[in-house]
Each structure stands twice: as structure tokens, then as C-alpha cells.
Amino acid sequence: MSHTLGIRQAQKQKTRQAFLDAALALLEEQSLSSLGLREVTRAVGVAPTAFYRHFRSTADLGVALVDEALGSLHPMVRTTVSTTGDSEERIARAVELIARHVDAYPAHVRFIARERHGGVQPVREAIRAQLQRFAEEVKAELAKDPEAAGWSDDDLLMLAHLYVDQMLITASLFLEALEAPAQERERVAQLATRQLRLISIGRTHWPD
Amino acid sequence: MSHTLGIRQAQKQKTRQAFLDAALALLEEQSLSSLGLREVTRAVGVAPTAFYRHFRSTADLGVALVDEALGSLHPMVRTTVSTTGDSEERIARAVELIARHVDAYPAHVRFIARERHGGVQPVREAIRAQLQRFAEEVKAELAKDPEAAGWSDDDLLMLAHLYVDQMLITASLFLEALEAPAQERERVAQLATRQLRLISIGRTHWPD
DNA sequence: TCATCCAGTTAACAACTGTTCTCTGGAATT
DNA sequence: AATTCCAGAGAACAGTTGTTAACTGGATGA
Structure with missing residues (x-):
């Protein structure tokens, strides 16, 4: 039996996935160590501070991308x-x-x-x-x-x-x-x- | 018979080598795409603008490192x-x-x-x-x-x-x-x- | 219905970036 | 000895960066 996520959690996961997708696209032309937090949030279309709701750092985002x-x-x-x-x-x-x-x-x-x-x-x-x-x-x-x-x-x-x-x-x-x-x-x-x-x-x- | 370089050229090559060495050291903990020009000049101990006397960009420096x-x-x-x-x-x-x-x-x-x-x-x-x-x-x-x-x-x-x-x-x-x-x-x-x-x-x- | 929660916003911070232009002083050339 | 050259310095530029704090408003659970 799968548990249906609340509207809130579902929206959060959606945004998180948008972060991963945007980062992956940006990383086609650079390395992770030069990927900026603001760069990613800009690509997603969200405020820079929203990043911290999902990841501690870009390195943390990178580990999520590995998974x-x-x-x-x-x-x-x-x-x-x-x-x-x-x-x-x-x-x-x-x-x-x-x-x-x-x-x-x-x-x-x-x-x-x-x-x-x-x-x-x-x-x-x-x-x-x-x-x-x-x-x-x-x-x-x-x-x-x-x-x-x-x-x-x-x-x-x-x-x-x-x-x-x-x-x-x-x-x-x-x-x-x-x-x-x-x-x-x-x-x-x-x-x-x-x-x-x-x-x-x-x-x-x-x-x- | 080897051609002895003038004082000027010799000093230039010395500085250039200092750039390569400093960059290589900095690159142990990051990738080239995040290596800053100012970061390298700071490590060498010269003004940022001196960089341009030797390389067009950090990518150019990278190619020299490959060689x-x-x-x-x-x-x-x-x-x-x-x-x-x-x-x-x-x-x-x-x-x-x-x-x-x-x-x-x-x-x-x-x-x-x-x-x-x-x-x-x-x-x-x-x-x-x-x-x-x-x-x-x-x-x-x-x-x-x-x-x-x-x-x-x-x-x-x-x-x-x-x-x-x-x-x-x-x-x-x-x-x-x-x-x-x-x-x-x-x-x-x-x-x-x-x-x-x-x-x-x-x-x-x-x-x- | 009402209080709580929390994903995302806004504003501001000091610190940093690449690049430009102008200048300097010693080596190189004549 | 006089002139040219050029590696490096200095100052200033507009933009960017990560991180902080205090906020808003809709979903959540009592």
C-alpha cells in the first residue's frame, strides 16, 4: 500500500527534483566544484535561500545526484x-x-x-x-x-x-x-x- | 649549442612556472572550472593582471598543464x-x-x-x-x-x-x-x- | 475553527570575481 | 647614451558569490 503524500510534501519533492534537473543541465558545461548555489536557484526560478530547504550545500546536492x-x-x-x-x-x-x-x-x-x-x-x-x-x-x-x-x-x-x-x-x-x-x-x-x-x-x- | 636566455626571458619563464606549480597545488582540492585567476595570482604572490602576461584564461593555463x-x-x-x-x-x-x-x-x-x-x-x-x-x-x-x-x-x-x-x-x-x-x-x-x-x-x- | 508548521520570499551583508586602463622601472636594442 | 620594450603593479569597474535574519501565507493537525 503506497502512502499518498500531502500537498505540502508533494510540492517540496517537486521543487527538489527541479533542483536536481537544473543542476544536471548546468553541469554539462562545468564541474560540480564550480556550480554556484545562486546559479541553480536562478535556473529553477526560485529565491537563493530556498536552496537551504533542500540541501546543505552544492556538495550535498551532488551526492543526491549520484543516487x-x-x-x-x-x-x-x-x-x-x-x-x-x-x-x-x-x-x-x-x-x-x-x-x-x-x-x-x-x-x-x-x-x-x-x-x-x-x-x-x-x-x-x-x-x-x-x-x-x-x-x-x-x-x-x-x-x-x-x-x-x-x-x-x-x-x-x-x-x-x-x-x-x-x-x-x-x-x-x-x-x-x-x-x-x-x-x-x-x-x-x-x-x-x-x-x-x-x-x-x-x-x-x-x-x- | 644551447642558447642562453636573456635575464628578462628567464625571469618570465620562472614566473610562468610558478603559475603552473601554484595552480597544480590549488587543483588538488578543486576542479579547473572553479579555479579563479585571482586565486592563482594570490598563491604566486603577484598582481592579478600579471596573469594575462602568460595566459589568456585559466583554460589556457590548463592546456599548458596537460603538456x-x-x-x-x-x-x-x-x-x-x-x-x-x-x-x-x-x-x-x-x-x-x-x-x-x-x-x-x-x-x-x-x-x-x-x-x-x-x-x-x-x-x-x-x-x-x-x-x-x-x-x-x-x-x-x-x-x-x-x-x-x-x-x-x-x-x-x-x-x-x-x-x-x-x-x-x-x-x-x-x-x-x-x-x-x-x-x-x-x-x-x-x-x-x-x-x-x-x-x-x-x-x-x-x-x- | 484556530494555532502551528514550514517551503519559499525579501532584503541586506561583506567578500569575492574577471577585465579595463594607466603607470613604472629595469632589461634590451640601437 | 638614448630609445624602445614589456613583465608586473596599482586602482577602479560592475557583477557575482554564500549566508544571515526576519517575513508571509497556505497546508496541516488539534
Whole structure:
């Protein structure tokens, strides 16, 4: 049973979301550490002081953006890795899925790539924690595969991190190619596919 | 025969270098897009207007920092990849070399990791161009290896990019572990070693 | 119905920003 | 020795910033 929010709470959440959306748009052309509080309130169309009703600082807003950008991604990642079919099919599906995600949420992807090593410590920390969770989820899925027989937990996590990092690199490349001709995007897809293929081969022959 | 600079030019270069050093120090706790011109001149100890004698803008200063941080790295990368010995020795040496570089130039590494996807377009472009050069140099070295027989140019470049990205990821992990206990840094070294090992295995079995 | 709450407003603060123009004094050139 | 050059200084500009305090008025709960 879902609880219907009061008019007041609903309006507050609406404004909060407007803050997140406006910030995400502004962050396409700058980093979080240069994002001003007044800049955001101006974009939302609200008084500067209203900001404090929702966030302590822009860093706090950034952490909220991390949750929005990565929080909803967990189920997708899990189903991607656990997809059935042979190795080649799974690679093609993963690349396709990354491309679609970048198309659907370019600002989210840009934000994560930009702030992962950005100048705001709490945000870096939040991203690091979420990516750690991703890696552990991927590891759990990898462990189910019969190919994982004889793999140590450490090695599975090592491979999971390799996949997660590769996912981010690929997403970033698709992002750069967003406004480029289809041919360029296809080139990125081919590159990512072959890199995943090479990793997959390394995985198969691991305990040589 | 080296040309001795006049007193004037020498002093100018000295001040310019002071700008680069001060900026790099300030950028440990923020991004380039939030770095103020006055902030830098204050750190150097000169008047704000002196900045314009050396750079058009902070973005321009950022591009100069890219050259300083990556320009001197080319010979090192080349010799690393072309190092003789079996695969395992080369991996160990590469990881060791990355760790030492992070120890020696942590601010450079932080700057590149931060601004590679940062909010200043000309700087992103400069980093992208340099990394492209790195990849092509690595590719040229890979091509010399007898193991590269039967590899297409495209596949060699694909593998080279994989190595370059992996190098950056590893450097970034070492950076995070800079002030951590030696045990943590060893964990990073082990992780990077095994990831490179897996890639190396994939490379060996590539045209399966 | 009435008192309470609280998201958003208004006004004001000192401090800071990038950029301009004018000036200075020592190096470089003739 | 006289002239030109030019890195850096100084002062002033209109705008911007984050944060504070006291307020308003509609939703909320007794």
C-alpha cells in the first residue's frame, strides 16, 4: 500500500527534483566544484535561500545526484550480466544496452564520469561506494556461471572491477560520440565489443 | 649549442612556472572550472593582471598543464612497453613504474584523471589528443612483438587503448592509496597485476 | 475553527570575481 | 647614451558569490 503524500510534501519533492534537473543541465558545461548555489536557484526560478530547504550545500546536492544517476542502475546491470546465451551474444547485448543508456540519460553519464575523479570529496566517495556495489553485484553474477569454477573470490572481484571500469569507459566514449554521425558511434561499438571479447578470452583461459 | 636566455626571458619563464606549480597545488582540492585567476595570482604572490602576461584564461593555463603532465611521459611509456623479458616480468615492471610515477608526481596524475572528463572543453581535448598519441606509440611497440603476427592495425590499436586506459585506472587507484598503509598499496598492485595478466592471456589466445 | 508548521520570499551583508586602463622601472636594442 | 620594450603593479569597474535574519501565507493537525 503506497502512502499518498500531502500537498505540502508533494510540492517540496517537486521543487527538489527541479533542483536536481537544473543542476544536471548546468553541469554539462562545468564541474560540480564550480556550480554556484545562486546559479541553480536562478535556473529553477526560485529565491537563493530556498536552496537551504533542500540541501546543505552544492556538495550535498551532488551526492543526491549520484543516487539518482546510479541508484536506479543496479537492476539493469544485474540483468545484463546474468543474460543467457553464449559469450558473443552477451557482449553484443551489453554494448547495445550501454549505448541505449547513454542515449536515454546522457547528463547522468556525463555527471558520473566527470565527478568520479572530480574536485568534491563527498561526491567522489559516494560514486566510489556505488561502483564498489556494482562490482560486487557483477561478481555475484559471475560466480553463478559454470565458467567461474576454480576462481577465487579475489579473482572474481578483480574481473568484476575490470568489467565495471570497461562499462564506464565505453559509456564515456558513446557520450563523446552522441552528436557525431552514426558511423562514429558504430566505431565505438566495434571497439568496445572487441575489448570485451579480449577480456572474455582471457577469462576463459585464466587458470592456464 | 644551447642558447642562453636573456635575464628578462628567464625571469618570465620562472614566473610562468610558478603559475603552473601554484595552480597544480590549488587543483588538488578543486576542479579547473572553479579555479579563479585571482586565486592563482594570490598563491604566486603577484598582481592579478600579471596573469594575462602568460595566459589568456585559466583554460589556457590548463592546456599548458596537460603538456607538462603528459608531455614528458612519452619516452617512459615507450620504454616500458618495449621492455624485454617474458610477459610476467613486463607486467611487474609496468605496475612498479606506474606506482613510482604516482609517488613522484601525484599532482600531475590527479590533474589528468580529474580533467580528462572535466568541465573545460579545451583541456579535455588536449588530454584526449595526448592519450591518442600514447595509444599509437603503444600500438607501434606492440607491432614489433612476434606475438602481434596476424593482428590487424585496428585490433592492435584496440589493445593499445585497453592498455592506456588500464594504466590510468591503475594510476588513479595508486593515487587514492597514496596516504594509505603500505598494505593497501600492495593490494592495488596485486589487483593491477592480475588485470594486466588477464588481458595478456586474452591477447595470447586472440585469434582463436 | 484556530494555532502551528514550514517551503519559499525579501532584503541586506561583506567578500569575492574577471577585465579595463594607466603607470613604472629595469632589461634590451640601437 | 638614448630609445624602445614589456613583465608586473596599482586602482577602479560592475557583477557575482554564500549566508544571515526576519517575513508571509497556505497546508496541516488539534
